[in-house]
Amino acid sequence: VDFRFSTGLKVRFAETDAQGVAHNAVYLVWFEIARIDYLARFRGGYPGLRAEGIEALTIESHVRYLTPVRFDDRLTIRARCGELRGARFRFDYVIDRDDGGERVADGWTRHACVDGRNYRPIRVPVWLAEAIATAEA
């Protein structure tokens, strides 16, 4: 499958643990960074969604840790969005080490838009659904 979007980051020292590698929970933070950078291309992006009173909750996450990464490793996260249906959507991710290009992790997250006042499900705004459809077409 194809990824048309990517963003880069460098493993922070604070993200490592006593095994000398990035801690397993940090990958979900990295997925979120990719997701936010992905959405930032469309009208206000994620802060714009929030300004409209919409929160995007994470309702499921999955990570496969393929090979450990270490402090100062430069990584590229590719992300793609799909399965938009009503309030829901899904992101897929792969993470590669820049040096050597090795795949270090992959995974996906599922999300639901909710009304920020009452946390009731609310449809993904049309402008966002269309922007994503165009970006992924």
Added chain:
Amino acid sequence: VDFRFSTGLKVRFAETDAQGVAHNAVYLVWFEIARIDYLARFRGGYPGLRAEGIEALTIESHVRYLTPVRFDDRLTIRARCGELRGARFRFDYVIDRDDGGERVADGWTRHACVDGRNYRPIRVPVWLAEAIATAEA
């Protein structure tokens, strides 16, 4: 399915995010706490494993976020270990809110024991496999 082990925690303020709820990555930290408390009952537990030169890597994680939790919520995490085969094992988790007993999340993680010096797979030590088999029997 049955969970014979549980541990409790309280949501820290630092674990919340600007949505006012616990951040999605934190659940993997909570799963880890449950896993470590689970293993602590057997011979030095996880620190004991590490003292033998064995690291237990997380190779896959999965979380379903069922309902958001907030600062100061008291949670109970139930955990169970299984699928021990060679170097590998799996933990399952459910998280319930103490107040009301609502299920707030569930998930699982898969792990592999490796030699701490070279990160090569190494069998789960017999003492640990037997202790887990007894605990879950």
Added chain:
Amino acid sequence: VDFRFSTGLKVRFAETDAQGVAHNAVYLVWFEIARIDYLARFRGGYPGLRAEGIEALTIESHVRYLTPVRFDDRLTIRARCGELRGARFRFDYVIDRDDGGERVADGWTRHACVDGRNYRPIRVPVWLAEAIATAEA
């Protein structure tokens, strides 16, 4: 000086870094836990403050790291509150290792109460000032 309040915690694996010790930023999380536990003894405590529309901002922090702590170390944090003046107050902390009683860190934080709607300074509520005065007397 005297500390009449203490709370305990155990170093989480996720709190360690590749130096094999607890990361320096985590101590501010521990100070916050002590602060919240300290306030929890008085009327709704910190969640109660927030329910009244008051946020307590951290405006300054100081930590001295005396000796590294490791995964699974049990620690006791002593805390004391003082210097209440208008919107402001200060907490002092010491952290000792349970095993051996060694002092591992100390520090302090300064805080200001603000109105949660506009972030303007607002006096520490009388009930809280009095409860703290009584507790520290």
Added chain:
Amino acid sequence: VDFRFSTGLKVRFAETDAQGVAHNAVYLVWFEIARIDYLARFRGGYPGLRAEGIEALTIESHVRYLTPVRFDDRLTIRARCGELRGARFRFDYVIDRDDGGERVADGWTRHACVDGRNYRPIRVPVWLAEAIATAEA
């Protein structure tokens, strides 16, 4: 006083808390990022130090939080190193918001080089002391 080095970052969603602003502990992570980027200009930088068997411990930290920062804010951290004496050195930092240039925080950290095997103090390597002296001259 003068800062000749700066690095940029964007506030992550995971770095915010339920007050809607970046959590106070995160500033120490940002200081560390600036410190590591600062050192990265000199022979292998901080990973290079570690490869020589030297760990740089944080022995004291101080932060003044001047105005809250929010998700997605772009910040510039200026850093400078000084007070090299034997095993010890100190970093000073200021953090400004890119949009408007407002000062949002300042602070400093003190550090000690130790031998990675026994955690005994060890002099700052000459190559590093000279590189810093030149950079700050």
